[in-house]
Structure formats: C-alpha cells, structure tokens
Amino acid sequence: MTSTIGLGLAVSTVIFALRPDATGAPSVWLPLVRRTREPFLDRWALPGGMVRVDESLEGAARRNLGETTRLEPTYLEQLYAFGDVDRSPDQRMVSIVYWALVRPDEAERVSLGENVRWFAADELPDLAFDHNLIVDYALWRLRTKMEYSRIAHAFLGPRFTLAELREVYEAVLRKPLDPANFRRQMETSGVIEPTGEVVTGGRHRPPRLYRYTGAVDLVDAGPLSRRAAGAARPDTRIPA
Amino acid sequence: MTSTIGLGLAVSTVIFALRPDATGAPSVWLPLVRRTREPFLDRWALPGGMVRVDESLEGAARRNLGETTRLEPTYLEQLYAFGDVDRSPDQRMVSIVYWALVRPDEAERVSLGENVRWFAADELPDLAFDHNLIVDYALWRLRTKMEYSRIAHAFLGPRFTLAELREVYEAVLRKPLDPANFRRQMETSGVIEPTGEVVTGGRHRPPRLYRYTGAVDLVDAGPLSRRAAGAARPDTRIPA
Structure with a gap:
C-alpha cells in the first residue's frame, strides 16, 4: 500500500x-x-x-x-x-x-x-x-x-465595447444573444462600468468603452493565490 | 525532457x-x-x-x-x-x-x-x-x-425545511442570515420547491418540507460524467 x-x-x-x-x-x-x-x-x-x-x-x-x-x-x-x-x-x-x-x-x-x-x-x-x-x-x-464569473475578461483588453463583450459570450456559448437584453443585463450587473471614453473614428454615435469594476482577481485561487503572492511566482493575475 | x-x-x-x-x-x-x-x-x-x-x-x-x-x-x-x-x-x-x-x-x-x-x-x-x-x-x-450552485444539497436529505437549508448556508458562510430574506430568495430562485408535506409532530404551524427542483446533477463533471456513466464507475450523483 x-x-x-x-x-x-x-x-x-x-x-x-x-x-x-x-x-x-x-x-x-x-x-x-x-x-x-x-x-x-x-x-x-x-x-x-x-x-x-x-x-x-x-x-x-x-x-x-x-x-x-x-x-x-x-x-x-x-x-x-x-x-x-x-x-x-x-x-x-x-x-x-x-x-x-x-x-x-x-x-x-x-x-x-x-x-x-x-x-x-x-x-x-x-x-x-x-x-x-x-x-x-x-x-x-x-x-x-x-x-457566473468574470472569465470573459480574459479574452478582452482592459477597455471594450458592449458589442465586443457580447461577441465573446456569443463565441463561447455558440448562440446569438439579443443586443438590447445583453446591454440591460450587463449594465445592471454591476460587473462592468463605462470608462467615459468612446471609440474614436468619427462615427455619428461612437460606441462607449467599458471596463470591469472592482479589484477581484480574474484568477482567484483563494488561499493558493495568497500564498503564491509571497512566493515570487509568476503573477497570474490581470492587473485591475 | x-x-x-x-x-x-x-x-x-x-x-x-x-x-x-x-x-x-x-x-x-x-x-x-x-x-x-x-x-x-x-x-x-x-x-x-x-x-x-x-x-x-x-x-x-x-x-x-x-x-x-x-x-x-x-x-x-x-x-x-x-x-x-x-x-x-x-x-x-x-x-x-x-x-x-x-x-x-x-x-x-x-x-x-x-x-x-x-x-x-x-x-x-x-x-x-x-x-x-x-x-x-x-x-x-x-x-x-x-x-451559485446546488452544493448545499449535499449536506441535506432529499426533503428539508427552509430553516434546515438556512442552517447549512450559515454554517458554511459563518454568518447569520435573515430568515425572511433567505426565504424570499430561495422561493424566487426556482431551485427548490415545496413537496406538499409538512414536518409531523403536532405543532401549531408545522414547517413545510422542500426539495431541489429539476434533474441537474449535483456533481456535474460535464463530459467526464457522461463518459463515466458508460464506464461502470461508482455513481457519484445524487438521485434526483
């Protein structure tokens, strides 16, 4: 044994x-x-x-x-x-x-x-x-x-439009999502917030840019990540 | 290598x-x-x-x-x-x-x-x-x-009172939960449903018994559990 x-x-x-x-x-x-x-x-x-x-x-x-x-x-x-x-x-x-x-x-x-x-x-x-x-x-x-998590963030840069975020969900879930419903869900979730910026390029109604809120780690391994922070291991977290 | x-x-x-x-x-x-x-x-x-x-x-x-x-x-x-x-x-x-x-x-x-x-x-x-x-x-x-999951179920039998379910959450989360709020959240979540039975024992207002709804596996390992089902492995799922 x-x-x-x-x-x-x-x-x-x-x-x-x-x-x-x-x-x-x-x-x-x-x-x-x-x-x-x-x-x-x-x-x-x-x-x-x-x-x-x-x-x-x-x-x-x-x-x-x-x-x-x-x-x-x-x-x-x-x-x-x-x-x-x-x-x-x-x-x-x-x-x-x-x-x-x-x-x-x-x-x-x-x-x-x-x-x-x-x-x-x-x-x-x-x-x-x-x-x-x-x-x-x-x-x-x-x-x-x-x-249930912020995992879509891993595929995006720090700032993104709602259309870009929806594309991530659609690509992973393999189904189209209603843009208006998606916007409403995301805006009421508290998970993302507007940056105050818009996409530049001279369009009539340029899309707003958003970012994830809060300082929650994207990779949250609980006690393991806390220990790793003191152990000079490569940082596996996205900067907030 | x-x-x-x-x-x-x-x-x-x-x-x-x-x-x-x-x-x-x-x-x-x-x-x-x-x-x-x-x-x-x-x-x-x-x-x-x-x-x-x-x-x-x-x-x-x-x-x-x-x-x-x-x-x-x-x-x-x-x-x-x-x-x-x-x-x-x-x-x-x-x-x-x-x-x-x-x-x-x-x-x-x-x-x-x-x-x-x-x-x-x-x-x-x-x-x-x-x-x-x-x-x-x-x-x-x-x-x-x-x-976000039905994991509390693992600690309970197939039928339980709302007070028993709340006790599980309180024990795991290490904090008291407001009984009225908890009842409202659980009843609107669609995750549990009344069985129609009550706790026997002659009390004036005997507590109702609930069960988890649906056929979602408690241990859902996705493609792994589907494969295991065909591989004569011990069943790791709670009967619905």
Whole structure:
C-alpha cells in the first residue's frame, strides 16, 4: 500500500483564444502541437511535456508552453488531473491539465510552424491520448464558468465595447444573444462600468468603452493565490 | 525532457460534514487520520494514500476512504492537484485531492477510533504535509461554490425545511442570515420547491418540507460524467 508506483507525470495546457471562423464571426480556437515521436507519432496534441523533479506543476506548464508555442499567458489556471489507467499505451501516465485564456494580442505571439497550428475547437481531428476528451471538458468548463464569473475578461483588453463583450459570450456559448437584453443585463450587473471614453473614428454615435469594476482577481485561487503572492511566482493575475 | 521523474502519486480526501459546535449550532467538521509512520509520525492528516498502478485516481480515493474511515460518499469530486516541490520531506510527492460532502447519516457511519477523529474545520492543529493549506483551499471553494450552485444539497436529505437549508448556508458562510430574506430568495430562485408535506409532530404551524427542483446533477463533471456513466464507475450523483 505504501510503495511508489512507476508513473509518468506530465502537464498539458489547453490554450483558448477567439479568432474569426470561415464566416468572419469570432469563435473559440486553440493551438495544437504535432507529435514528433511515439506514442501517437504525427498526431496533434495539446502543448505539454513531462514534469521535472525540481519544478512546480505550474512551472512545468509554463516552461512547456514557452518551449512549444513561446506563449507566456497572463491567465493560466489548473483545470483537472487526468489519470485513467489506460490513457497512454506505454506506461501509467497522469497529466495535470492547465488552461490559458488569451487575448488576441497574446494569441498573435504564438509561434507557428509546421508542427504548431491553430484549430477551431469545434472541428478537431483525432488527437493523441485522451486530448479530445480534455478539450471537450475544457469547453464545458468555459461555458459553465461564463455564466457566473468574470472569465470573459480574459479574452478582452482592459477597455471594450458592449458589442465586443457580447461577441465573446456569443463565441463561447455558440448562440446569438439579443443586443438590447445583453446591454440591460450587463449594465445592471454591476460587473462592468463605462470608462467615459468612446471609440474614436468619427462615427455619428461612437460606441462607449467599458471596463470591469472592482479589484477581484480574474484568477482567484483563494488561499493558493495568497500564498503564491509571497512566493515570487509568476503573477497570474490581470492587473485591475 | 522526456524522462520520467521519480515521483510518488497520492490521493487525499477532504470530507466535510455539518456537526454541532460547542454552542450546538451546526458548523463544518472533517474527520482526520493520525499518521502511524514517518514522515509526520503521529500528526493528523487527511485520509488518503498512494495510488496503485492499476486503479483510477477516483478509485484510489474511494479505496483509501474505505480503508481509513469506512465511508462510501455519495458526493465525491476532484478538487485540485497539489504538487509543490517541497511538500514532502522524503521524495517528490504529488497529491490529487478529492472532496466529499456528506449528509449527517453518512457522517454517522465514519468509523472512529484512536486514530480517526472529527475536527472543527476552523480549529485544526498543525497537520502533516501541506494539509492545512489543502483544507483552507477546500473551505474557500466550498464558500465560493455555495453562492451559485446546488452544493448545499449535499449536506441535506432529499426533503428539508427552509430553516434546515438556512442552517447549512450559515454554517458554511459563518454568518447569520435573515430568515425572511433567505426565504424570499430561495422561493424566487426556482431551485427548490415545496413537496406538499409538512414536518409531523403536532405543532401549531408545522414547517413545510422542500426539495431541489429539476434533474441537474449535483456533481456535474460535464463530459467526464457522461463518459463515466458508460464506464461502470461508482455513481457519484445524487438521485434526483
């Protein structure tokens, strides 16, 4: 009962960004990495790799992201540990999965190449390991979380129009929202407030710019983030 | 980068139940197990142990719970993976933490003894490993989750009075709630509905009994629970 099992420990990261689909409407995309070795040689997979003995789980996720995509995400959060007995053909392998929600300017910085490419989250090929299941789970969490948290913020800059915010909700929830209802709900929620600025460009009725209110952290990990603040770990919070 | 690290993989479970405090008011308690070996000999710790090579993570959590407390919880959910480099003095050790929320009748069945005892969550001694941090994190998640989900249900039977439901919220949130406001909020939320029954016992105005509405799973793990339903895993959902 007390013996240590022969086990591989990996991290993988689901990176979600909004990008235009074939019709030009924003939808959820993620970058994948083509595997260059067995198992699952040549299949697409989530960016990730093995955890080194001297690095934290989040540290391993950040290092692997940097090595494969050069991305240093602002929003990075632990999502779930996948550890089914048969998820890898070679050995027992547990993967701690993180997710990163990135703004368009961050997404632009993903280093693409023959072995790194963006895919629409709804149209994935057969991925390596159980990575299709992991993406399905991450999409479900994203849609669930949109309903009660400030998570849409992760996809936007510090200032945004109501139309831009609605586009984020529509892209994630995969359904059109009534603009007037959306405006009313957001304006009465207390979650966003007008900045007093408008979009420049000489239109007759330029759209107002909004920002999120308050100082609530976008990534609020409770006691974990409070501890991390004293531990010189990379800051995973969006500045208020 | 591809080598496997020497690593211990463990599971631990935070079991929360409501039990009376010194004043008789319900508060959050958890059972702990006294360690009978190094490291942290004689310290109290969360029930748990090593993952065997042929068992799933949740299977390992259930087996260890059975061996230490004889508990077979209805509500068992993965909470977070703790993997800091220095969390165990002997070797690199990652612990996948589950939590179980149990009803009073389940809590009664916890097998107590010299090495298993209930503790009030707010008054813990120094625990083994980083288990104080884990409990703090679980309490934070519990309090956060109460605000938007049906999680209070896990502590109650299928039928309950409004006063019993309010007691759960008060015990978890650690603050008194106004009975009239609470009644109004719950009755307009659509989350609970009267069963048509009242508490028997001959009182002049016997309290009405309520139940949760709808068929939403208490433990909704999205794509993971759908898959589990076909995989002959123990059912982790409360019957509707």
